Amino acid sequence: MAQITPGQAYGFFTDTSVCIGCKACEVACKTWNELPANEPVFGDGYDNTGRLDAQNWRHVQFIDNVPDKSLGTGQGKAWLMMSDVCKHCQHASCMDVCPTGAIIRTEFDSVYIQPDVCNGCRNCIAACPYDVISQDEDKGVAQKCTLCYDRLQGGMEPACAKACPTESIQFGPVEELQRAARQRVTDLHEQGVPEARLYGDDSSIYGGLNAFFLLMDEPEAYHLPNKENAVRPGRNNAGGYLGALGTAVLAVLGGLIALRRRREPAAETPSGADTTSPPSPETEAGED
Amino acid sequence: MLLADEAQHFVRAPDWTWYILFYFFLAGLSGGSYVIATLFRLRGGRSDEPAARLGYYVAFLALLLCPILLTLDLGKPLRFWHMMWNTTPGDAGLTLKYWSPMSVGVWALVVFGAFATVSFVEALVRDQKIRLPLARRAVRLLDGTLGKVVITVGAVFGLFIAGYTGVLLAVSNQPVWSDTWALGGLFLASGLSGSAALLLFLLRYRPEAEASADTLIISERLYALLELALIVVFVLTLIPAGALGIAFGFPWILLWLVAFAGLAPGIGGLLTARLAVTGEGVAVPVHSGSVATSVATSRPKSVATSVAIPGLVLLGVLALRAAVIFSIQ
Numbered sequence: 001m002a003q004i005t006p007g008q009a010y011g012f013f014t015d016t017s018v019c020i021g022c023k024a025c026e027v028a029c030k031t032w033n034e035l036p037a038n039e040p041v042f043g044d045g046y047d048n049t050g051r052l053d054a055q056n057w058r059h060v061q062f063i064d065n066v067p068d069k070s071l072g073t074g075q076g077k078a079w080l081m082m083s084d085v086c087k088h089c090q091h092a093s094c095m096d097v098c099p100t101g102a103i104i105r106t107e108f109d110s111v112y113i114q115p116d117v118c119n120g121c122r123n124c125i126a127a128c129p130y131d132v133i134s135q136d137e138d139k140g141v142a143q144k145c146t147l148c149y150d151r152l153q154g155g156m157e158p159a160c161a162k163a164c165p166t167e168s169i170q171f172g173p174v175e176e177l178q179r180a181a182r183q184r185v186t187d188l189h190e191q192g193v194p195e196a197r198l199y200g201d202d203s204s205i206y207g208g209l210n211a212f213f214l215l216m217d218e219p220e221a222y223h224l225p226n227k228e229n230a231v232r233p234g235r236n237n238a239g240g241y242l243g244a245l246g247t248a249v250l251a252v253l254g255g256l257i258a259l260r261r262r263r264e265p266a267a268e269t270p271s272g273a274d275t276t277s278p279p280s281p282e283t284e285a286g287e288d
Numbered sequence: 289m290l291l292a293d294e295a296q297h298f299v300r301a302p303d304w305t306w307y308i309l310f311y312f313f314l315a316g317l318s319g320g321s322y323v324i325a326t327l328f329r330l331r332g333g334r335s336d337e338p339a340a341r342l343g344y345y346v347a348f349l350a351l352l353l354c355p356i357l358l359t360l361d362l363g364k365p366l367r368f369w370h371m372m373w374n375t376t377p378g379d380a381g382l383t384l385k386y387w388s389p390m391s392v393g394v395w396a397l398v399v400f401g402a403f404a405t406v407s408f409v410e411a412l413v414r415d416q417k418i419r420l421p422l423a424r425r426a427v428r429l430l431d432g433t434l435g436k437v438v439i440t441v442g443a444v445f446g447l448f449i450a451g452y453t454g455v456l457l458a459v460s461n462q463p464v465w466s467d468t469w470a471l472g473g474l475f476l477a478s479g480l481s482g483s484a485a486l487l488l489f490l491l492r493y494r495p496e497a498e499a500s501a502d503t504l505i506i507s508e509r510l511y512a513l514l515e516l517a518l519i520v521v522f523v524l525t526l527i528p529a530g531a532l533g534i535a536f537g538f539p540w541i542l543l544w545l546v547a548f549a550g551l552a553p554g555i556g557g558l559l560t561a562r563l564a565v566t567g568e569g570v571a572v573p574v575h576s577g578s579v580a581t582s583v584a585t586s587r588p589k590s591v592a593t594s595v596a597i598p599g600l601v602l603l604g605v606l607a608l609r610a611a612v613i614f615s616i617q
Contacts, residue, residue: 053300093461097388097390097459098388099371099383099385099394100370100374104376104379114376117375118363118364120363120364120367121371122302123302123388123460125300125303126299126457126460126465127460127461128461129299130298131298131300134300139363140364141363141364142363224298225297226296231461233459233460236459236460236469237387240455240458240459240471240472241455243469243472243518243521244447244448244472244473246473247473247474247514248476251477251514252327254507254514255323255327255331255507255510257506257563258507258510258563259331259336259503261502261506261563
């Protein structure tokens with residue numbers, strides 16, 4: 001691994017075609033970042049991590065498509081494995097909505113939640129389209145993958161990439177990784193694996209993902225939004241406020257109508273106390 | 289498999305639950321009451337002034353709880369001030385992100401809080417609950433144009449506070465919330481109808497404000513109509529996103545039924561009496577025709593009606609927000 005220099009964009013290229021589901025990345029991540037272990041779960045599959053959250057910053061997804069009958073070679077499609085992680089988006093939804101400024105872009109171009117600044121409002125959780133962030137129950141703040149910020153500052157690659165035995169997780173400068181990934185997908189296509197595709201290597205998904213993937217199926221199969229659905233929360237600002245503004249105008253109008261309507265019949269009442277003149281503050285004060 | 293044209297969401301719910309529900313509820317009532325009070329004072333007759341003051345009391349008291357609820361909801365409540373002051377090392381300072389409704393909302397709450405407090409104190413002084421000469425002199429400053437400007441600006445912030453909570457939900461990637469642009473308007477309309485109902489109920493304890501009852505009744509009808517229209521828009525925007533089943537599925541449909549029940553008095557009144565206050569067929573707690581006469585002595589409707597109807601409307605306001613908040617979490 002070449003020297004890690006601040007000012008350059010670093011990230012992961014996770015090549016799911018060679019992931020064997022060993023979870024070394026999960027273990028290495030937990031060990032380095034001192035994340036609490038999970039309760040043992042013995043469910044229907046090999047996934048006893050569940051999902052990314054405050055204490056799981058790498059999660060190996062096991063997507064079981066094994067057919068009931070043998071259909072020949074599966075080409076790695078029957079059972080998809082993918083080590084999921086924070087994507088460190090160029091246009092990060094979490095960063096968009098964070099009201100405290102706790103979520104920053106570091107000198108390595110990663111998206112980092114400062115635990116000392118976050119106050120646990122959970123707006124980033126509502127915004128993240130990848131279900132990456134959750135609130136740490138003990139610390140009370142939002143947590144996710146830091147791209148091993150402390151290791152990068154010490155010139156070391158992230159723990160998960162270091163531990164991955166098949167180089168499914170590759171760490172490096174994003175541009176280098178993109179080049180390698182495009183070569184890899186070309187190679188796979190030539191080898192007769194047409195389903196291989198890249199996700200997030202270009203700007204079509206959230207302006208580009210610093211942690212991007214080679215997938216063996218549609219993004220949706222991995223619980224990743226496709227190009228059409230990869231949208232930022234801020235898209236609803238204009239429409240939401242305009243809708244509220246239109247309502248506000250109509251509501252004020254309604255209030256005025258109600259005031260006028262009332263005054264007409266009221267004027268017919270014998271007392272006629274309801275004059276049409278607005279309250280005179282002078283007399284008001286005088287009454288006081 | 290998912291339909292191609294449906295909006296797909298692979299998100300986690302933010303666990304905004306009871307604190308946030310009641311904050312949304314109170315923010316709607318606070319902002320809505322301030323707006324109604326301001327309309328009374330600026331465009332109403334002199335007899336509407338007691339109701340205007342009542343509105344300012346409600347706006348302030350409802351708002352008091354809001355920051356407490358919001359703070360308690362935080363994972364780190366003692367860091368509530370981080371919403372306004374960014375403590376990032378080397379980048380510390382005031383923080384406002386106009387593209388984040390939560391950030392804008394915090395500042396709007398602070399500003400609206402100032403207006404609500406001023407109007408609250410002003411109402412207390414004018415009602416002679418505060419008799420300090422200094423306070424009276426200060427309030428006299430608000431007699432002229434300045435007072436009108438203050439309550440007008442305050443009302444704009446009141447409208448914002450009542451409505452922005454819906455925009456906050458929409459500015460996310462959550463199903464339902466981010467699939468529609470109607471939530472801001474919907475929360476505003478329901479906050480206003482709830483405020484009108486609440487003020488109508490509180491008239492029981494402020495007989496001198498009874499003259500404004502008819503206006504509140506008609507306002508409540510119009511706000512209910514506005515709210516119903518926005519629920520229709522909400523539904524229409526959810527259909528292409530394929531999110532209708534999430535928002536209206538069981539058990540949330542029960543909450544929606546409560547919300548619709550809360551609309552019933554207003555919509556029913558509109559259907560039977562349109563904009564007139566007849567006292568017939570409409571379950572309104574006021575005897576019309578003698579509005580300006582001493583209504584306090586001639587309350588024709590039962591206590592049950594005058595409590596139950598506003599109660600139902602307020603329950604509907606709460607249920608609407610609960611359905612929107614909880615159905616996706």
